[in-house]
Amino acid sequence: MNQFQRYVKQLPIRWKITIWSSLVLFVLFVAYNSVQYYVMRTWMIEQEERNIQEKMKEIQAYFSEQPFFVGRTEIVNSSGFIEKVNETNELIRVIDKDGALLVAVATNLPRELLITPVESKNLEHVKVNGKHYLIHRKPVITNGFIGYIEIIRDLKNYERLRGLIFLVTWSAGAGAILLSGVGGMLIAKQLLAPIQALTDTMKRIKMRGFKERVPQDKNQKDEIADLSNVFNEMMDDVEISFQKQKQFVEDASHELRTPISILEGHLKLLNRWGKNDPEVLEESLKASEQEVERLKMLVYELLELTRLESDRLELAEDFIEPVHVVEDVVKKFTLLYPSLTFKYENTLNSEMKVAIAERHLEQVLIILLDNAVKYSNGSTTVEIVTEQIQNQFALSIKDYGIGIPKEDLEKVFDRFYRVDKARSREKGGQGLGLSIAKRMVTNYRGTITADSIEGEWTEITVTLNGVLEEETQQE
Numbered sequence: 001m002n003q004f005q006r007y008v009k010q011l012p013i014r015w016k017i018t019i020w021s022s023l024v025l026f027v028l029f030v031a032y033n034s035v036q037y038y039v040m041r042t043w044m045i046e047q048e049e050r051n052i053q054e055k056m057k058e059i060q061a062y063f064s065e066q067p068f069f070v071g072r073t074e075i076v077n078s079s080g081f082i083e084k085v086n087e088t089n090e091l092i093r094v095i096d097k098d099g100a101l102l103v104a105v106a107t108n109l110p111r112e113l114l115i116t117p118v119e120s121k122n123l124e125h126v127k128v129n130g131k132h133y134l135i136h137r138k139p140v141i142t143n144g145f146i147g148y149i150e151i152i153r154d155l156k157n158y159e160r161l162r163g164l165i166f167l168v169t170w171s172a173g174a175g176a177i178l179l180s181g182v183g184g185m186l187i188a189k190q191l192l193a194p195i196q197a198l199t200d201t202m203k204r205i206k207m208r209g210f211k212e213r214v215p216q217d218k219n220q221k222d223e224i225a226d227l228s229n230v231f232n233e234m235m236d237d238v239e240i241s242f243q244k245q246k247q248f249v250e251d252a253s254h255e256l257r258t259p260i261s262i263l264e265g266h267l268k269l270l271n272r273w274g275k276n277d278p279e280v281l282e283e284s285l286k287a288s289e290q291e292v293e294r295l296k297m298l299v300y301e302l303l304e305l306t307r308l309e310s311d312r313l314e315l316a317e318d319f320i321e322p323v324h325v326v327e328d329v330v331k332k333f334t335l336l337y338p339s340l341t342f343k344y345e346n347t348l349n350s351e352m353k354v355a356i357a358e359r360h361l362e363q364v365l366i367i368l369l370d371n372a373v374k375y376s377n378g379s380t381t382v383e384i385v386t387e388q389i390q391n392q393f394a395l396s397i398k399d400y401g402i403g404i405p406k407e408d409l410e411k412v413f414d415r416f417y418r419v420d421k422a423r424s425r426e427k428g429g430q431g432l433g434l435s436i437a438k439r440m441v442t443n444y445r446g447t448i449t450a451d452s453i454e455g456e457w458t459e460i461t462v463t464l465n466g467v468l469e470e471e472t473q474q475e
Contacts (some may be wrong), residue, residue: 021184071144319353372399393466404452
């Protein structure tokens, strides 16, 4: 039994569907046909019994209700009447109380058919030489005779019809089961075709890469089509993630290679000539210190971005007043860069609050203002605006520096992306700041966008969900 179960479990799904559907239909057909056959057989035999009983009443009435004397002679001479009521494959006979035969009429039955007289007055089914007979025996009493009437009917027509019904019923059942098996195979093939396509696609992905997709029929709108759509969408995300990861590794390797190469060069320089040359020693140590600082910042930003993208950022549930945070950061940058003018304009309702941690909003502001300072390109003005747009808090930072080409606007938030890589490296940029800012804003269900005209200005806009102060008090 266990071996059979293991064998069934190893079968393909299409065969399991075919076998189980055929088995279920087989059980249903057996049950239905058995009940149908039993009902029809019972009805036919009841009809035969009812007919023979009605005939017995008719013969009894004929003998017992005669107004004249009915004796043995009249009984013997009644063969004409009995022949009229006698049917094909039937024997009617009258015997006296001692068992002597007086009259017998048979049609398609041998007149000398000998059947042991029944002792019961009820109907009886007997088998003689493999043939099925129905026997009915009743007493007949007249003013001059006492005896018995026996009606013996050969049920070969009933048996033939019963056999025909049995053959038709079970042939139809067998044909239906066969058709159900074929239909089950066709249905299983149709149902499993998308799954087979999904399996084939997975194999192709394993062999050829992430670009393979499940072929789809636009007219198909069932659950299997939904599964294929979800799989294709998932593969799109996986491919994008894989490409980003690949790009990240390539960019990180490139970014790390530059400072490491510089450090290696200065160490070799020190090893050759710098040990006894204070000027070379001073220059190499200063350059090495700068590169180590750059490496440290790069590693810090990579770790920060990884933490944000792994959803390990602890989001604040309290509401803060963003204006105070913006004002504090703007003051700090004013002190750090006295040569620049930071114009801050606030049109925000003072009762507006934002669900974000102060340190996170401050970190986003520092990244955006730091970029504005780095790429100001001689411009001395940076504009900061906070305002309320419907129920959202909006922060925009605009500088009048080198700008961003239109085709690069969608890429500025990607890792390690820099419009001018040479300039960015000179200014200490790693190309990770905007990626960190975007991820942090996105974690708070906000948006960050960039707009620019190359060579004229760049504006970064951050929007966060805000609430009024009375709403926070109600909560």
